[in-house]
Amino acid sequence: MAFVQIPTRPGYPYPLGVSLTKDGANFVLFSENATAVQLLLFSHPDDKEPKEVIEVKEKTGDLWHVCVPGIMPGQLYAYKVDGPYKPEQGLRFNKNKTLIDPYAKAVAGFIKWDDSLFGYKIGDPNQDLSFDERDSTPFIPKSVVVSDEFDWEDDKPLSLRIPWSQTVIYETHVKGFSIKRDDIDEKIRGKFLGLASKSAISYFKDLGITAVELMPVQQFVRDRFLVEKGLTNYWGYNPIAYFAPDCGYATDCLGKQVVEFKKMVKELHAAGIEVIIDVVYNHTGEGNQLGPTLSFRGIDNSSYYMLNPQNPRYYMDFTGTGNTLNLRHPRVLQMVMDSLRYWVLEMHVDGFRFDLASALARELYSVNMLSTFFVAIQQDPILSRVKLIAEPWDVGEGGYQVGNFPYQWAEWNGKYRDTIRRFWRGEPILYSELANRLMGSPDLYQGSGRTPFASINYVTSHDGFTLQDLVSYNQKHNEANGFDNKDGMDENYSWNCGFEGETQDPNVIACREKQKRNFMITLFISQGVPMLLGGDELSRTQRGNNNAFCQDNEISWYDWNLDERKKAFRDFVKSMIYFRKAHPIFRRRKFFQGRKLFGSPYKDLTWISPAGTEIDDKTWNSPTQTIAFVLSGDAMDEVNERGERVADDTFLVILNGSPSSIKFKIPKLGEKWELVAWSCLREPKENEKIVKAEQEIQVEGRTAIIYKRV
Secondary structure (H helix, E strand, C coil), X not given: CCCCCCCCECCCCCCCEEEECCCEEEEEEECCCCCEEEEEEECCCCCCCCCEEXXXXXXXXXXXXXXXXXXXXXXXXXXXXXXXXXXXXXXXXXXXCCECCCCCCCEECCCCCXXXXXXXXXXXXXXXXXXXXXXXXXXXXXXXXXXXXXXXCCCCCCCCCCCHHHCCEEEECHHHHHCCCCCCCHHHCCCHHHHCCHHHHXXXXXXXXXXXXXXXXXXXXXXXXXXXXXXXXXXXXXXXEEEEXXXXXXXXXXXXXXXXXXXXXXXHHHCCCEEXXXXXXXXXXXXXXXXXXXXXXXXXXXXXXXXXXXXXXXECCCCCCCCCECCCCHHHHHHHHHHHHHHHHCCCXXXXXXXXHHHHHEECCEECCCCHHHHHHHHCCCHHHCEEEECCCCCCCCCCCCCCCCXXXXXXXXXXXXXXXXHHCCCCEEHHHHHHHHCCCHHHHHHHCCCHHHEEECCCCCCCCCHHHHCCCCCCCCHHHCCCCCCCCCCCCCCCCCCCCCCCCHHHHHHHHHHHHHHHHHHHHCCCEEEEECCHHHCCCCCCCXXXXXXXXXXXXXXXXXXXXXXXXXXXXXXXXXXXXXXHHHCCCCXXXXXXXXXXXXXXXXXXXXXXXXXXXXXXXXXXCEEEXXXXXXXXXXXXXXXXXXXXXXXXXXXXXXXXXXXXXXXXXXXXXXXXXXXXXXXXXXXXXXXXXXXXXXXXXXXXXXXXXX
């Protein structure tokens, strides 16, 4: 290939990536160990070779840079990087491989799988120690030069700042939510603009949620082994470009993905809804030593990845995906921090949910919550103000870190999920364990000075059964994934109400509808931050698949054709969200103290036995299938944003997880109590609607009841 000699300038070593100048663009690439860097310019995404090749000669420290006049938004580009190919030393440079810019703000399309995308010869007996000389240019998607210009009107970064106490999170998939909605323009269904449509936003507002948490939207790899099976990476937990919105969610891939993502955020913000994105900074889509060379591996493998110190040919894998990003390296940490700030300042997102967040704190082997990453976040003037949510585990030893993240962080509370599931399927649960989960998990968070909002409470998430499947299947049914049903969690703490899978049996259906209501009542009266899995309110089923990561089809997509039963449940979920929002006692900023406050004759929190009396220590330390408590709204030690004391109604909550009915005596903590929520499908009797102190009532098996003192 002939090199094209076009006039260039040395440029500047900052910022990394591409920055437009008044007459061109400045390109900066980090590589500590490279010996040569080429910048490739293309005219079309499908070009099999570049129109221009520029030798990047300027190097400041470990930053290679060049300024190219005449570059405009929409310009396609890539890199080739040369250096030692010594896999046994962790060096995997291959000058024949075309590479995506780690700082690319848009990527024009998807990988076209071919053996030339690998740095070694596939099939060679030496595997990754061999060297492949084929050019991968025709098969790699090109990076796109993007302008940051956009009319945000009145929207500013972090302009909503909805308090945790008012937050209700709706976890959803960009495509799955809208792809089957007939009231959305077909051109934008399944796209960012589908979530920005009037019908989508109207739905969110009506439901009552305050934040959408989007499954990964950064450009990700559709794994070769899935594509060759006729499947795809639907979830997106396999990133390759941390600044680029995935072009699968846009109407074209030449930069519109950036504009359309911004439009989505702008419209959601205008409706008062925050945008949280699920980010995957723990690993990339390049896999282990047998993976492709797409970007980071070919730019500087030994810097970007954690390698085995005894044998750098191999990767440290704390993620189950083959590699782990090396956040101990200052340039890798800088990339993550730059990416996070970009999504806040330029894309206006309000928060992040960090996938396998324990991996971000790995100091070689151990997890260290004082690691550089967390210190950097804590002192950052922008990132310290956003919503930070950790998935507090990874797959390595010592990776389960629920309760251990810094005070600014909230955590997906896996202990809450499992405890509530086990309770409602009828297991005896240690009373103190169940009580702690319902009250914001003070045993996990109070000792480190955190609040109940450290706990993101959820019964279901994208990872595992949907709510409908949780009450319909005892075992996973992942056959459609093509892994002989060996993938996904084996223990789901689910109960199928006596029949596996879909049925027309009215008794089984009634049982499931009641169980779903039990879960929703529990979720929305628990202290902490509730997260609803998108589609659960629609009774969405994945047909028993608890790992639908590769199912871009009706298994995963939301079905909006609701019968009366499904409509009734959707309305029930909505009513519980509004009930929670109306009563600050269920979303306290402080943990309960269990004592009398502000002259109230009652404790702020009292645990009640079926005999109507306060429980004793023996009960607290024993297994139970029933739990009841009174929350006293006149004994709240809370103030609002104006410093005024907050008071609320007083509630009696009874949760009977036993299959048997129990007799329950109404406590003498108020004269009369009015029924305000319950999970039974039947209409309450007159003597159940209003009850009096010391009245004995019959609580059906597997039933949740809430009374308000009147």
